[in-house]
Amino acid sequence: MSNSQPAPKDFIRAIVAQDREARKFNGVVHTRFPPEPNGYLHIGHAKSICLNFGIAQEFSGLCNLRFDDTNPAKEDVEYVESIQEDVRWLGFDWQDRCFFASDYFERLYEYAVLLIRKGKAYVDSLTADEIRTYRGTLTEPGKESPYRTRSVEENLDLFSRMRAGGCEEGAHVLRAKIDMASPNINLRDPTLYRVRRVPHHRTGSDWNIYPTYDFAHPLSDSLEGITHSLCTLEFEDHRPLYDWLLDECEMACHSQQIEFARLNLTHTVMSKRKLLELIEEGHVSGWDDPRLPTLMGLRRRGYPPEAIRRFCEHIGVAKRDGVVEVNLLEHFVRETLNANAQRVMAVLRPLRVVLTNYPEGQVEELPAVNNPEDPAMGSRAVPFSRVVYIERDDFREDPPKKYFRLAPGQEVRLRYAYIIQCVNVIRDEQTGEIVEIHCTYDPETKSGSGQSARKVKGTIHWVSATHALEAEVRLFDHLFSVPDPEKDGRDYRTVLNPNSVERLRGCQVEPALQGAVAGQRFQFERQGYFCVDSDSTGQRLVFNRTVALRDSWAKIEKK
Numbered sequence: 001m002s003n004s005q006p007a008p009k010d011f012i013r014a015i016v017a018q019d020r021e022a023r024k025f026n027g028v029v030h031t032r033f034p035p036e037p038n039g040y041l042h043i044g045h046a047k048s049i050c051l052n053f054g055i056a057q058e059f060s061g062l063c064n065l066r067f068d069d070t071n072p073a074k075e076d077v078e079y080v081e082s083i084q085e086d087v088r089w090l091g092f093d094w095q096d097r098c099f100f101a102s103d104y105f106e107r108l109y110e111y112a113v114l115l116i117r118k119g120k121a122y123v124d125s126l127t128a129d130e131i132r133t134y135r136g137t138l139t140e141p142g143k144e145s146p147y148r149t150r151s152v153e154e155n156l157d158l159f160s161r162m163r164a165g166g167c168e169e170g171a172h173v174l175r176a177k178i179d180m181a182s183p184n185i186n187l188r189d190p191t192l193y194r195v196r197r198v199p200h201h202r203t204g205s206d207w208n209i210y211p212t213y214d215f216a217h218p219l220s221d222s223l224e225g226i227t228h229s230l231c232t233l234e235f236e237d238h239r240p241l242y243d244w245l246l247d248e249c250e251m252a253c254h255s256q257q258i259e260f261a262r263l264n265l266t267h268t269v270m271s272k273r274k275l276l277e278l279i280e281e282g283h284v285s286g287w288d289d290p291r292l293p294t295l296m297g298l299r300r301r302g303y304p305p306e307a308i309r310r311f312c313e314h315i316g317v318a319k320r321d322g323v324v325e326v327n328l329l330e331h332f333v334r335e336t337l338n339a340n341a342q343r344v345m346a347v348l349r350p351l352r353v354v355l356t357n358y359p360e361g362q363v364e365e366l367p368a369v370n371n372p373e374d375p376a377m378g379s380r381a382v383p384f385s386r387v388v389y390i391e392r393d394d395f396r397e398d399p400p401k402k403y404f405r406l407a408p409g410q411e412v413r414l415r416y417a418y419i420i421q422c423v424n425v426i427r428d429e430q431t432g433e434i435v436e437i438h439c440t441y442d443p444e445t446k447s448g449s450g451q452s453a454r455k456v457k458g459t460i461h462w463v464s465a466t467h468a469l470e471a472e473v474r475l476f477d478h479l480f481s482v483p484d485p486e487k488d489g490r491d492y493r494t495v496l497n498p499n500s501v502e503r504l505r506g507c508q509v510e511p512a513l514q515g516a517v518a519g520q521r522f523q524f525e526r527q528g529y530f531c532v533d534s535d536s537t538g539q540r541l542v543f544n545r546t547v548a549l550r551d552s553w554a555k556i557e558k559k
Contacts, residue, residue, distance in 0.1 A: 009313075009316060010316045010317045010318075011317070011319065012051070012055070012228075012230065012258055012260060012317055013055060013058070015228070015258060016029055016055055016059055016228055017059075019227070019228070019256075020059060024227075025227040025253075028061065028225075028227055029055065029056060029059040029060070029061030029062075029227055029228065030056070030061050030062045030063070030064070030224070030225050030226050030227045030228075031052040031053075031055055031056050031061065031062075031063045031064075031226065031227070031228055031229075031230060032052060032063060032064040032065070032066050032221065032224065032226050032229070033048060033049050033052045033053065033063065033064070033065055033066070033087070033094075034066045034067070034068050034217065034220075035067060035068065035083050036067070036068045036069075036071070036074075036075070036213075037067045037068075037069055037075045037076065037077075037079040037080045037083060037201075038071065038074040038075050038076075038079060038272075039079060039272040039275075039276070040079065040082050040083075040086075040287045040294045040295070040296055041082070041083055041086045041087075041294065041295045041296075042270060042272075042275070042292070042293045042294045042295060043263060043265060043270075043293045043294075043295070043298065043308070043329070044262055044263040044264075044270050044293070045086075045295070046090060046263075046295060046308050046312055047262070047263040047312045047315070047317075048230070048232070049086075049087055049090055049092060050090070050092075050308075050309055050312040050313065051230060051260070051312070051317060052230055053087075053092040054313070055228070055230075061227075062097065063092070063094060063097075064094060064097040064098075064099055064224055064226070065083075065084070065087060065094035065097065065098045065099070066098075066099040066100065066101065066220060066224065067080060067083070067098075067099070067100045067101065067102075068101050068213055068216065068217065068220075069100050069101050069102050069200070069201065069202065070101050070102075070210050070211050070212065070213055070216050071196075071210065072196060072198045072199060072200040072201065072210065073196065073198045075200075075201055076201060077201050080201075082296065084098070086295040086296065086299075089295065089299060089305055090295070090305045090308065090309065091305050091306070091309060099220075099224060100202060101211070101216045101217075101220050102200060102202045102203050104216070104219065104220055104223055105203065105206075105207060105211075107219075107223065108211050108215065108216055108219055108220075109163065109209075111219055111249045112159065112174060112192060112193060112211075112215070113156065113159070114249060114250075115176065115192075115248060115249065116152060116155045116156055116159060116174075117152060117156070118248065119152060119177065120176060120177050120178075120248050121155070121174055121175065121176050121177055121192060122145075122147065122148055122150050122155050122174070122175060122177055123147065123150060123154075123155045123158040123159055123162070123172050123173070123174055123175075124145050124147045124148070124172065124173050124174075124175045124189075125147050125171065125172050126145050126146075126147065127170065128170060131145070131173070131191075134180075135180075135185060135188050135189075136180070136185070136188065138185065141180065141181040141182075142180035142181065142185075142188040142189075143180060144180050144189075145175075145189070148177065148189070158172060159174055159193075162174070162193070162195055162208065162209050163207070163208060163209050164208070165197070165208040167195050167208075168195065168197075169194075169195045169196060169197055170195070171195060172195060173191045173192075173193060173194045173195070174191070174192045174193035174194075174209075175189045175190065175191050175192060176189055176190050176192055176241075176244075176245075177189060178190070178241075178244065184237055184240055185237075186214070186237050186238050186240065186241050187240055187241060187244070190212070190214055190241060191212055191214075192211060192212055192214075192215040193209045193210065193211055193212070193215070194209065194210065194212070195208060195209055196208070196209065196210045214238060214241055214242075214245075215245065217229075217242070218241075218242040218243075218245045218246050218251075218255065218257075219245060219246075219249060219251065221253075221255040222246055222249075222251040222252070222253045222254070222255050223251075223253075225253050226253070226255045227253075227255060227256065228255070228256055228258060229242075229255045229256065229257045229258070230257075230258055230259075230260060231257055231258070231259050231260075232259065232260060232261070232262040233259050233260065233261055233262065233319075233320075233321060234262075235257070235259055236259040239257045239259070242257050243257075259319075260317040260318065260319065261317065261318045261319060261320055261321045261322060262321060263312075263315070263324065264321065264322065264323045264324065265293060265323070265324055265325075265326050265329065266323055266324070266325050266326045266327075266483040266484065267326050267478035267479065267480050267482070267483055267485070268292075268293045268326065268478075268479060268480065268485070269293075269480075269485055269486065269492055270293060274492060275287075275292060275293075275294070277493075278292070278479075278493075281493070283493070283496055284479070288300045288534075290302075290474070290476050290544050291476055291478075291479040291500050291501065292479070295308075299519075300531075300533065300534060300544065301476065301531060301544050301546050302337075302519075302521050302529065302530065302531025302544055302546030302547075303333055303546065304333065304336045304337065304340075304521070306336055307329075307332040307333045307335070307336040307337075308329075308332075310332045310335075310336070311328065311329050311332040314328070314332070315328070323483075323484070325483075326478070330547045330551070331551055333529070333546060333547050334529065334547055334549070334551050337521055337523065337529045337546065337547075338373060338523070339371075339373050339374065340371070340373075340374065341371065341521045341522055341523045341529055342370045342371055342377065342512075342522050342523070343368070343369065343370060343371055343372075343522070343523045343525055344509065344510050344512055344513060344522050344523070344524060344525070345368075345382070345415065345461040345462060345463055345509070345510045345524070345525050346461075346463070346471070346473070346507060346508070346509040346510065346513075346524040346525075346527060346530070346543075347389045347390060347391055347461070347462065347463050347468075347507065347508045347509075348391065348473055348504050348507045348524075348527065349391055349392040349393065349504065349507075350389040350390075350391075350392070350506065350507070350508045351389065351390050351391065351392040351394075351395055351434070351436075351437060352387065352389060352435065352436045352437070352465065353387070353388050353389070353390050353420070353436070353437045353438075353439055353462070354386065354387050354436060354437070354438050354439070355386050355387070355388070355420060355439055355440065355441045356423070356438050356439070356440055357440045357441060358385075358386040358441055359386070360386055361386075362385065362386065363383055363384065363385050363464075363466070363467075364383070364384045364385075365381035365382070365383060365384075366381065366382045366383075366384050366416045366417055366446075366447070367379045367380075367381060367382075367416070367448070368380055368381075368382045368415075368416045371523075380512050382416055382464075382510055382512070383464045383466070383467040383510075383511065384414075384417050384464055385464045385465065385466045385467070387464070387465040387466065388414070388462040388463060388464055388465055389462060389463050389465055389468060389508045390406065390414075390437075390460055390461070390462050391460065391461070394406055394412075394460045395407065395422070395434070395437060397425060397434065404456075404457040404458035405458045405460055406420075406422050406437070406439075406458070406460065407422060408422050408423075408425065409421070409422065409423075410422060411456045411458075412456060412458040412459065412460055413445070413447070413456050413458065413459045413460075414459075414460065414461075414462050415447075415459055415460065415461045415462065415525065416447050416448075417446070417447055417462070418441040418442055418443065418445050418446055418447070419441070419442045419445040419454065419456055420439040420440065420441045420442070421439055421440050421442075422437055422438070422439050423438050423439060423440055424437070424438035425437060425438075426438065442454075460526075461525045461526050463508045463509060463510045464510075465508070467510070467511045468508040468509065468510065468511070469508070469509050469510075469511055469513055469514060469541060470506060470507065470508060470509075470541070471507045471508070471509050471513070471540075471541035471542065471543060472503065472504065472505050472507065472540070472541070472542045472543070473503075473504045473507045473530070473542075473543045473544075473545065474501055474502070474503050474504075474533070474542070474543070474544050474545065475501065475502040475503075475504065475545045476500065476501050476544065476545055477497060477499060477500050477501070477502075478497055478500065479496065479497060479500050480492065480495050480496060480497055481495050481496070481497040481498075482495045507543075509524075509541065509543075513541060516532045516536070516541065517532060517536075518532050518533065518534045518536055519531065519532060519534075520532045521546065522543075523549075524543075526549070527545075527548075527549070528545050528546070528547060528548040528549050529545070529546040529547050529548075529549075530543040530544060530545050530546060531543065531544050531546050
């Protein structure tokens, strides 16, 4: 590699750079992202998407999107469309290179026939349980099937009948003939085809047999000219089979499989099966629940795609599995939103404040900065009137020491507006609950007017009661109450966080949010970052808290 080139960021990029310099694959770099269309993508898949598409971009190569649609019983076009939407949302484009394993069914069948003719595959009639028993264990070798010695002609005939629909499910499978004594169980005559009398979402009822992932994947890679096939660590033991198939099927392109550690996050689970259990048992509302690690859930919660890309780039790729703190992901979300989210004021738990000396019926339009990090975002006019709402927590009748917000006789500044002083407290006659605060305002302390040098230590946010819009706000926390929900084999459902969502109704937000549409992100000053939820309508605003303002990870990094 040239001395002028920067050092690769990880071991995979180092391999790719070396291969390119050595003119392996004629210097071409071609990757692929190969999801199964049997569910929705999650943050772990985002790491693979960013890696595969990212490497292709960095090395002036190509990246395919290829669906591993070899198990029609669990697949659906809904998942295909959702996966495409998620990849696009993350910011990647496969252009005209969207493929399916089913595109190659006829050719895969021909390769299976080739293996039979070469004496490298046979039709086995053992039951699934018998095959499992014959395979042996990690410490004991397997035992050859009595059907392993079938002639080439008999195998070809049976395999043809399997394809034609003349066999029941479970009656036969096609197996590779490798080594039943191999220390690698994946080489003990693995299954290549099985009978499935299930319609396929693309090929209908054309096929009665379907290839396994282990058979279809390396051959599909080779047919597409994939140079570097990037897989997670669980496929490391499958690599000898990957290479065996490419060699025995005499493939022109011998793709290179490289394994990397999958992404695991604290306070969540990544298994599709477990995520489905959470949905079916009613612990969450669906695949797009903002508490789930699915990309559609993170999108609904308000996570920006660029934050996820930056997070994936930061954690890099490793050769050993590990767990990443979810706080680190939230840190990148905050950093991104801090730079581009519009600031607005929203009162989540309103307390009514009457400014007794402010003229009735008067309304002022006060300028407010939309984002101090980006002057190009400009400013907006915030209406101010005699009655405003403040946060209930911003008032204490008996304040502790060093309490700089509103209290009887104490002053505070209303953000962008005036200094006010509490002069009276109004209670509900029945419950004794505080329902209203009476204050006076100092007209000489208008924010930014330069008329008064008087300072106060506390500044709080507010909204004008006359102009405020009512909204529902959902405050989300971790779905699980512990960092490792599956520690020591426990049932992850026993550590679900009972306070993972709090729904606040009757919140008051400033009128600048009128017309906000699903997906728009804002910073509610002093509250956190919020996103308009898909439940919102023209008459009903609903916001999800994306992330709070406090960034514990940034504090850790500075220590």
